[in-house]
Amino acid sequence: MTELAAFSREAARLGLAPDLDLVFVRDQLDRQGKETGIWVGLKANMAVEGQAWTAGIPGRDGENAPFDAVFVDRLRRAGCVLVPGLAMDEAAFGATGVNASHGRSANPLDNELVVGGSSGGSAAAVAAGLLPLALGSDTLGSVRIPAAYCGIMGLKPTAGLIGRSGVIPLSPSLDTVGILGTNPEELQGLLRIVAGFDPDDTASKPAPDGWSDAAKIHDLGDLRVGVPVPLDDVELEGPVREQFYGVKKALRNAGVEVVPVPMSGWSPSACRKAALLLVEAEGAVALSAYLDRPGGLSQPVASAMNYGRSLPSAKLVAALAEMKAASSACETALQFCDVLIMPTTPQHAFKYTETPPSNQADLTALANVSGLPAIAIPFESGDKTKPGSVQLIGPAWSDVTLLKLAGLLRHILP
Secondary structure (H helix, E strand, O other): OOOHHHHHHHHHHHOOOOOOOHHHHHHHHHHHOOOOOOEEEEEOOEOOEOOEOOOOOHHHOOOEEOOOOHHHHHHHHOOOEEEEEEOOOHHHOOOOOEEOOOEEOEEOOEEEEEOOOOOHHHHHHHHOOOOOEEEEEEOOOOOHHHHHHHOOEEEEOOOOOEOOOOEOOOOOOOOEEEEEEOOHHHHHHHHHHHOEOOOOOOOOOOOOOOOOOOOOOOOHHHOEEEEEHHHHHOOOOHHHHHHHHHHHHHHHHOOOEEEEEOOOOOOHHHHHHHHHHHHHHHHHHHOHHHHOOOOOOOHHHHHHHHHHHOOOHHHHHHHHHHHHHHHHHHHHHOOOOOEEEEEOOOOOOOEOOOOOOOOOOOOOHHHHHHOOOEEEEEEOOOOOOOOEEEEEEOOOOOHHHHHHHHHHHOOOOO
């Protein structure tokens, strides 16, 4: 872990921590007497008592959290050094790391490229080597997209595994607390710390006994991987398509059974659009206090939330039906394979001056609407500024298995 002064300088240069209180971090180190605790970054929408709790929302500037989120309390008890206030897209609505009121986060691989979002500050801090681990929130891919753009791992856990009380909501139906890092063993250790039932989160679920004990897959030769047929309908960048072909070849060479899996009911673009409608509708409710306050939200975010507020009920019902069909297709597909595999994003990171592609979340949204765990795994692409990334989706509560597979796959991926 970097020295605190060096962390401060680099975080400021990359715009990763506009709300960070260095005195708070230093006090934690002083109380411990030495730097023995694991440093864990926290997205700015996560409550750390006495610390800025803005979620990148202009109308929350100056607000501090009156309590710790449940998972933050668990981190404290485990002796972790908390680094709160990491940069994010406003209200967690976005996938670039550009915040109209708080500035933008720069990708440490290339400062001209977007870091991804909405957990961009968390991903960039890990990718820059400033933190070994960080937490983010994932609504349509907000942990996995920045993980892909920054060349690190990002896990979106099974819905309900990590409680969300103390996280400023955007879409309660889809929001999930996720983790970012570079080492699957460290990610697994962090997951065991923060997971657990949260009585203040109505969507929290008690995990089944033994969920964290051992992975179900121990050898790649035992693995059956499904490639969703609807991938053929997704507009992938040429390099991403070529890299994914290389991934499938590497898997087969390692003895993995790779099979096409029909997924009637999942249209990637239609599912993402339907989920976005739900995010806008739920976001209009969750953010109503700022939506109704002049200057509470930036114009683009306010416009999206106002659109969600005015959605006709028939359109929202149709969106929910589209999401349900996609979720059922995903669960059915996993009856015929151990995991699903696909690129994490249809494109690599792009310049922050460019118009964001509309399909960034075409492949990540599926895990959110189905509530299933998914992990983004990086690999070499030939361009160090634009690493490759592949995503695995597994059955409910297979989080540890996905992390085990991430450790195995990183040795064979191109």
